[in-house]
Amino acid sequence: MSRQPYDSERGILHPREQARHRSLSRLLPSPGIDRFVEWYWIVEWDLQEPYVAEVLPYPCVNVTFEEPGGAFVNGVCTRKFERELVGPGRAFGVKFWAGGFGAMTGLDVGSFRDEVLPLREVFDDADRLADLVFAEPDDVRRRAVFEAFLSDHLVAADAQYELVRAVIAAMSEDRDLTRVDQVTERFDLPIRKLQRLFRRYVGVGPKWVLRRYRLHDGADLLARGELTDLATLSTALGYFDQAHFSHEFKEQIGLTPAEYATRAAAESQITYR
Secondary structure: OOOOOOOOOOOEOOHHHHHHHOEEEEEOOOOOHHHOEEEEEEEEEEEEEEEEEEEOOOOOOEEEEEEOOEEEEEOOOOOOEEEEEEEEEEEEEEEEOOOHHHHHHOOOHHHHOOOEEEHHHOOOOHHHHHHHHHHOOOHHHHHHHHHHHHHOOOOOOOHHHHHHHHHHHHHHHOOOOOOHHHHHHHHOOOHHHHHHHHHHHHOOOHHHHHHHHHHHHHHHHHHOOOOOOHHHHHHHOOOOOHHHHHHHHHHHHOOOHHHHHHHHHHHHHOOOO
């Protein structure tokens, strides 16, 4: 399954502004583990004043180890994710492929949609895992600890999960895919089967996933100033008209597309010392 560029800011709202308040780095998973994990992400901050970092929802589960805080499973989030950063802190996160956490654990991912659970509610030996992760002095060794743990929980190859991965990859990367019927035709899948697969592995429906990815594309293009004509952008993303795009954009992000583009343009003009 192909992945986003390693330094992708897709899904990160106000990326230039966020970069002033926290650092972000990533690590790739090892072979075998990469069936389930897309990448590891590490965020660090040290702020006197609170800052709220915002990320558009992805159809995936994250496991996070936070200092201070603890270890958590972040279910698929269907609304904008907001995290207040203040004081010193860091997070070591594991971003699973869409469907990957459900395939590996056999859990009904939809049952904890929009929830954050203590890791111990998912894995019986989670407290020991968290202790081992926090005890390591660097992120490469933290990755090794987590992957050793995952290796004890890996399941056999699952053809249905591999199909879900292929469908998700197409939805994420092909901006010409704007309707679910295009997806079912490309993969020769009845709509009911596609819905069942997404309910089982992803936790949200295919239409929601498709719309979120196109919204990611729109926010990313606006943040980078690559396409500012909203009528053209709305059509390219498969919306009925500009009004529908603007309504969904503001509902998810809290700003109209024009307001978001203006803020992004202003951020690009600021020189930070």
